[in-house]
Each structure stands twice: as structure tokens, then as C-alpha cells.
Amino acid sequence: MQKPYTSYNPYFLIPFLLWVITGGILVFSFDKGEVFRWVNMAHSSALDVLMFRGTMLGEGMVITLVLLMLLGMRMYRNWWYFTAALLCGILPSIITQIVKHQVNAPRPLKFFSGASWLHTSADWPQLMENSFPSGHTTGAFCMFTFLALLLTPKYRHWGVILFALALLVAYTRMYLAVHFLADVYVGSIIGTGFTLLVVALMNKYSNIFFKKA
Helix, strand or coil, rough: CCCCCCCCCCHHHHHHHHHHEEEEEEECCCCHHHHHHHHHHHCCCHHHHHHHHHHHHHCCCHHHHHHHHHHHHHHCCCCHHHHHHHHEEEEEEHHHHHHHHHEEEEEEEHCCCCCCCCCCCCCCCCCCCCCCCCHHHHHHHHHHHHHHHHHHHHHHHHHHHHHHHHHHHHHHHHHHHCCHHHHHHHHHHHHHHHHHHHHHHHHCHHHHHHCCC
């Protein structure tokens, strides 16, 4: 049995690079409260539902379920995939949680102290502490980067869709008033960067999991 096909999918990584550049410009050019207001105040009843549902793509339970579902495919029923999925799903999240508790930055609800313009809902998470970086964004970019790297040449173009879904999760975190742009920006870099590192190392030492012909 051979290890699953992986590649540095340009359909995901090029949009990600553009996001790193654009997001970086926004983070360093504008006040964090200003960018947050652009996102949070551009709301509607339809967007409220979409953002609340969309943010679930970054939750640990959903990520675990998606990665476990791939075990239903024969090419992924091996220790290489299981180990890679486990590391990609856990390592960046641990790093994010460590940074969160070291920085202990206030979330928008605390930062703005209930400002009248703040758009929120009783159904949304009411979080106050540990804003930086965004755990949901880290998790989403971990999962979607990993899935994009597994896409075979015939389906590599789906990487664009996977990137859009990851970015959607980042956007929902600001819309739902639980994170600032810098939180989701750094979370996306942690998620993608460590996933690329894990897959690169797994490929380098794949002989541990598969016998050479």
C-alpha cells in the first residue's frame, strides 16, 4: 500500500498567499476596532443565520468528524493518514491555546464594553477573554489546508473552494463579535503553516509507515 497522494496545491496556496499579503496590510494599516466595525456592522437577518452556521466549520467536533469520514476511503485507511490527520488537527490547536492564555487579550464584547452599535445575538457565543489568536480560524485552516493537499490532480482546482470555506470561518468570527482581524489573521497562518510542516515531515519519513517496494 502506498501513502495517500499529496501536493502543494496552488489552487489553495496562492489564494492563501494573497490573503497573507492583503490581511497583513489591513492589520498594520487600520485600527483593529475600525476593521471589526466594518465586518460586524454589515449585517442582515440572512447573514446572521449563515455566519452562525458557517462558524461551526471551525469547531473541533466538525473537524474530527470530517477527518474520520475520510477513513471510509481505502487509500486513507493507514497509519500515515491517521497520524497526519491527528497531528494537523491537534498540534496547531495546542499552540493556539498556549498563545491565547499567554496573551489573554480581550474580545470585542469586552473591548467595546457593550457599545450601542455592536451587533450581536443571545444565541451567539458571549466570550470576553483569550481573543488572540482565533482557535476556530486555526482549526478551519488546518482542516481545509490538509484536505487541499490531499486532492489529486483531477480535483486540485477544488482547493479554491476549500480556501473560501476557511476564509469564511475567519470572517464569521468577526461577524459574530468574538474576534478581531489580527486574531483570525494569525490563526490562519498558524493553521496553514503547521499543517504544511506536518505533511512535509510525514512525507519525508513516510517509510516509517510503508514498506519500500
